[in-house]
Amino acid sequence: MRILITGVAGFLGSHLADALLADGNSVVGVDNLATGSLNNLKHLDNEVRFEFRELDICEAFDPGRVDYVFNFASPASPVDYSKLGVETLAVGSSGTRNALEVAKKYRAKFLHASTSECYGDPSVHPQTEDYWGNVNPIGPRSVYDEAKRFSEALTMAYHRYYHVDTRLVRIFNTYGPRLQKNDGRVISNFVVQALKGEDLTVYGEGDQTRSFCYVADEIEGILGLSRSDEHLPVNVGNPNEWTILDCAKTVLKVTGSKSKIVYRPLPQDDPMQRKPDISKAKRLFGWEPKIDLETGLQLSLEYFQTTIDEEAKVK
Template identity: 85%
Template sequence: MRILITGAAGFLGSHLTDALLSDGHTVVGVDNLCTGSLANLKHLANESRFEFVQQDIVEPFDVGKVDYVLNFASPASPVDYARLGPETLSVGSDGTRNALEIARRYGAKFLHASTSECYGDPTVHPQKEDYWGNVNPIGPRSVYDEAKRFSEALTMAYHRYYGVDTRLVRIFNTYGPRLQKNDGRVISNFMVQALKGEDLTVYGEGNQTRSFCYVSDEVEGILRLAHSDEHLPTNIGNPSEWTILECAKAVLRVTGAESKIVFRPLPQDDPMQRKPDISKAKRILGWEPKVDLETGLRLSLEYFRESLTPMEPQTR
């Protein structure tokens, strides 16, 4: 197939590009590089089946006939969507519409990358796909949360009204090589702080929970969903639940750092619990994650070491 990936220079987009090329497909990667990096794609410089187009998908665009559209374009980290709030809303609305229009024009299948943030600060635990969420629509995180909730509604509208063959994946915290080192997410923050010998910053008392999925597991789940006939949202994430404090201690074990853990005030609307119910993915996709957190951290360690410039001190 000839496959379009929006957000191809991002963390997940670049890993999906690699996986699809390995499966023998041709990939057209589109990215405006506002948060993505060409460094994530540099190993494909001589790959004849990969084409990169620098393009903001908020503006109408066309890359010719494609068989599948994977829509992964969006700022995804708290640091990025706090800095690019209006842009995040635009890519979730106009950008998603433009990507859907390409799928509609060429009769292509379509998969949209949504997020566990659609559940907000959940009152149901673990989160199943039929839970409608508890989201503050005007809070500081709303530019991302509501962009993704709207893009889900838009994707379902194109499916119901225009017959576009769509899928929706709700992605839970994912980590691994190519994760931006300064993106404000838990794993990258802790790994970089530990490797630089700095204190690890935990917000609140560290009792809030997250479920961390290693990137290879996440990509496998996404691609299984892409090949399925499921149109409603599907959780793809690791159901092993860790407190933020437990995660910080795991990072210290893996890195061997002697950093202290310091506590800071909890940000507004920071979810207290986050854990996917993946019974649907198990049932319809035969998928569940294989990589536990400490193994995934060890697999990510060299990447984070190399991401620090020579001027930045590291502990070994």
């Protein structure tokens, strides 16, 4: 197949490109590099089946005939979407619509990367796909949460009204090589702080929970959904629930760091619980994650250490 990936220079987009190329497909990837990095694609410089185009999908575009569209374009980290709030809303609305128009024009299948943030600070635990969420529509996180909720509605509208063959994946916290080291998410924050010998910053008491999925597992789940006939949202994440404090302690164990844990006030609208119910993914395409947090952290350390070392050379 000839496959379009929007947001291809991002963390997940670049790993997705690798997986689709490994399956024998050709990939045209687009990205405006607002948050993505060409370093994530450097290993594909000599891959003749990969084509990169720098463009903003908020403007109408046409990549030529494609068989599948994977829409992964969006700032995804708190650091990025707090700076690029309007741009985040735009890519969730205009950008998603333009990607859907490509799928509609070429009768291509379409998979949209949504998020567990659609559930907000959930009152249902663990979160199942039929839970509608508890989201502050005007809070500081709303530019991301509501962009993703709107893009889900838009994707379903194109499916219902234009018969586009769509899929929706709700991605839970994912980590691994190529994750931005300064993106404000838990794993990257803790690992970088630990490797630098800095204090690990825990917000609140550290009793809020998250579920962390290693990137190879996440991509496998996304591809499983892409091959299914399911049009309604599907959770893809690791159902093993960790408190933030236990996560910090595990990072210290894996890195061997002597860093201390310090506590800071809890940010506004920070969800207290996050755990996916993945029974739907298990039932539909037999997926569940295989890599535990400690193993995933060990697989990620070389990347983070290399990134830190390269930054130090520049300074």
